[in-house]
Amino acid sequence: MPTHDHDHHHDHQVVPSDPALRTKALESLLVEKGLVDRAALDALVDAYENKIGPRNGARVVARAWVDPAYKQRLLNHASAAIAELGYGAAQGEHMVVLENGPSVHNLVVCTLCSCYPWPILGLPPVWYKSAPYRSRSVIDPRGVLREFGLELPQDVEVRVCDSTAEVRYLVLPERPAGTEKMTEEELAALVTRDAMIGVAKVVPPPGGKA
Amino acid sequence: MNGMHDMGGMQDMGPIRREENEPVFHQPWEGRVFAMNRAIGAWGKWNIDAGRYGIELLPPADYLQMSYYEKWLTRNLELLVKSGLVTREEMETGKPAPGSQKATPPLTAAGVSAVAGLRGNFMRPEAEAKARFEVGQQVRARNMNPVGHTRLPRYARGKMGAVVRCHGVFVFPDTNAHFLGELPQHLYSVRFTARELWGGDASPLDSVYIDMWDSYLEHA
Numbered sequence: 001m002p003t004h005d006h007d008h009h010h011d012h013q014v015v016p017s018d019p020a021l022r023t024k025a026l027e028s029l030l031v032e033k034g035l036v037d038r039a040a041l042d043a044l045v046d047a048y049e050n051k052i053g054p055r056n057g058a059r060v061v062a063r064a065w066v067d068p069a070y071k072q073r074l075l076n077h078a079s080a081a082i083a084e085l086g087y088g089a090a091q092g093e094h095m096v097v098l099e100n101g102p103s104v105h106n107l108v109v110c111t112l113c114s115c116y117p118w119p120i121l122g123l124p125p126v127w128y129k130s131a132p133y134r135s136r137s138v139i140d141p142r143g144v145l146r147e148f149g150l151e152l153p154q155d156v157e158v159r160v161c162d163s164t165a166e167v168r169y170l171v172l173p174e175r176p177a178g179t180e181k182m183t184e185e186e187l188a189a190l191v192t193r194d195a196m197i198g199v200a201k202v203v204p205p206p207g208g209k210a
Numbered sequence: 211m212n213g214m215h216d217m218g219g220m221q222d223m224g225p226i227r228r229e230e231n232e233p234v235f236h237q238p239w240e241g242r243v244f245a246m247n248r249a250i251g252a253w254g255k256w257n258i259d260a261g262r263y264g265i266e267l268l269p270p271a272d273y274l275q276m277s278y279y280e281k282w283l284t285r286n287l288e289l290l291v292k293s294g295l296v297t298r299e300e301m302e303t304g305k306p307a308p309g310s311q312k313a314t315p316p317l318t319a320a321g322v323s324a325v326a327g328l329r330g331n332f333m334r335p336e337a338e339a340k341a342r343f344e345v346g347q348q349v350r351a352r353n354m355n356p357v358g359h360t361r362l363p364r365y366a367r368g369k370m371g372a373v374v375r376c377h378g379v380f381v382f383p384d385t386n387a388h389f390l391g392e393l394p395q396h397l398y399s400v401r402f403t404a405r406e407l408w409g410g411d412a413s414p415l416d417s418v419y420i421d422m423w424d425s426y427l428e429h430a
Contacts, residue, residue, distance in 0.1 A: 019280050023239040025304045026287065027246060033306045034313035035295055036249040043322035044245035049234045090248070093330055094377070096399075111218030111363055113262055114278065123244070126236075127228050129278045135220035138365065138418050139408055147226050157415040158404075162218065164361045165397055165421035166258070166332035167377055 053122035056087045057170060058191035060120060062184045064097075065175045075099060078170065082120060092119035092168050098161060099172045100198065105156050106171050107145070107198030109137035110163040117168035121193055128197065138162055148199040161198075171196050176204035211357050212364060214270035219365040219408075240279040247282055252317035255293035258330065259387035263359040264289050332381045334394035339379045341396040341424065347373045348430040349400060351422065359387035362426045366418075369406050370430050374419065375399035382423055395424040 030036045060082055064071035074081040078095035082088055088095075095117060098106040110116065114129040127133050137144050141158045145151070152158060161169050173195040179187060194200035217223070235241040247261075256264075264285035268276070276284065290296040300307055343349055353368040354360070361383050375398065382393040400422045404412035 019243075019277075019283055020237065020239040022287075023242050023246075023283060026283070027242055029296065029300060029304050029306070030246060030250070032312075033296065033300070033310070034315060035253070036246060037315040037318050039319035040249050040315065040317045040322050041242060041245035043319040044248050045235070045241040047322060048244065049241065053234070090330055094333060094380075096375075096377075109218075111365075112215055112361060113265070123234055125229070125232050126278070127226050130226065131217055131220075131223040131274060132226045135217040135223045136226075138218045139221065141416065142413065144226065148228075154413070155415070157417075158413065159401075159416070160418045162363065162418055162420045164363065165377070165383075165423070166330075166380060167397070167399075167421055 048118075048123055052089070052119060054120075054191075054193035054196065055188070056085075056122075057117070057120035057193070057196045058188040059085055060087070060170070061172055061191045061196065062188035064172055065187055066184045071172075074172070082170075087119045089119045091115070092117045094167045095120075095170060096167055097170050097172050098159070098198075100174050100201075102174065103156060104159060105145075105152055105198065106159045106161060106169075107137065107141060108161045108163055108169045108171060109134060111135070111138055112164060115163040115166075115168065117170055120170060121196060125193070145199060148194065150200055171198040173198075173200075173202045176202050178204040211266060211359065212355060213266045214268075214273040215266045216364050218363045235279075240277075243279045243283045243286070247286055249315065249317045250286065250290065250295070252315075252321075253293075253295060254316075255295055256289055257381075257386055258332075259359060259381075259383040260389065261285065261289070262383070263387040266359065334379045334381060334392065337379050337392075337394035339395045339424070341376065342429075343373050343396070343398060343424070343427060345373050345376060349373055349398075349422075349427045350430045351400070351402075351420075352426055352428055354426075356384065358384065360384050362422070363420065365407060366402060366420055366422075369402050371400040371402040371406070371420075373398045374401045377421065380423070382425070384423075384425075398422050398424070398427070400427070 031038050064074050074097050078097040082095055100106055111134050114124055116124040138160050141160045142152060163169055190202050192200060195202045265281050268281060291298050291301060297307060350370050351366045377397040379394045380397040382395050385391050385393045399419050402418050404416035405414060407418060
């Protein structure tokens, strides 16, 4: 595994090559120097493993589906509308929501790195950060969607959003038919991370709600 | 910099590999790297753009081979030394320099639980930046190839588009990444048709929306 030190005046390895060992060595040093607080690191890992994730975004989507006034606020001023539900932090400071419908399908990518709305979707999955997704989404979005099992008719307009700035995008998926009687909570349970990135649709429960 | 990271439009990267029930972190060390990155960020020694540039400086083969958090780790080792937070010697020995004073971490566990405390803010509404473009206007993305950091993807350079949304005034990454000032300027969402970007074989309906700073654009 490469462990380049990119200061080329300095050609020996500064740390062990295994990332786990390198990480451990770095953490010890930073803690000993008082640069980071170990409890803060624990709290950060816990927050992103257990509190911040796509369930947050699903609640936003479900609210928009049941409350037309909220949906309007979400489409007009996404950051404020998302904050109404208590969400908002790093990598979600400037939110824009893109609405999917029968004739328009949005999907979000970051070709230059891996920008992603952390507060409402959590940290991105590996595929979102991978070269295949980042490179091909902009040139062949329909092919990419097909890989995700979504075949869009030719008359549906595909809009790819390349997230190049500090604006973060959330796709508001189309509410599936047959969910008219479902509660907001039940609807939220249907909403997937992939649908909020725009690589999937929200699938109705089999046969609708009993 | 026309680097490996600027990969929009490449076609030979293989299939998209998805993982069912993917964990947030695949290994404990990934979580520690993520957390250290956030905690060190609280020192304010570098900014988000300098951090991205640090990853762009990885050699292309490493860039493609390393996992996401391995890139972060490698970048942070470099930036910690460059910023003076850690000396090269300390990095090598793994111990604080003899006689050095212990610092007080700016980010505590209590600061983390008030998650709002971790927000960044990249808007500069108070800056007196003039908007050269408005919604509906035809624009052309500049053909430019700076050797430093830029967020204008290669695949859009020289292409014609239309402004569809004004986001407000934002910090400019091309200067901020190099600590040359924030140079706040208007940011727009610009729509490029798939045919403009990729030619006549592309779907006539499809398009790519790219966030563009004012100085990436010229009047069409």
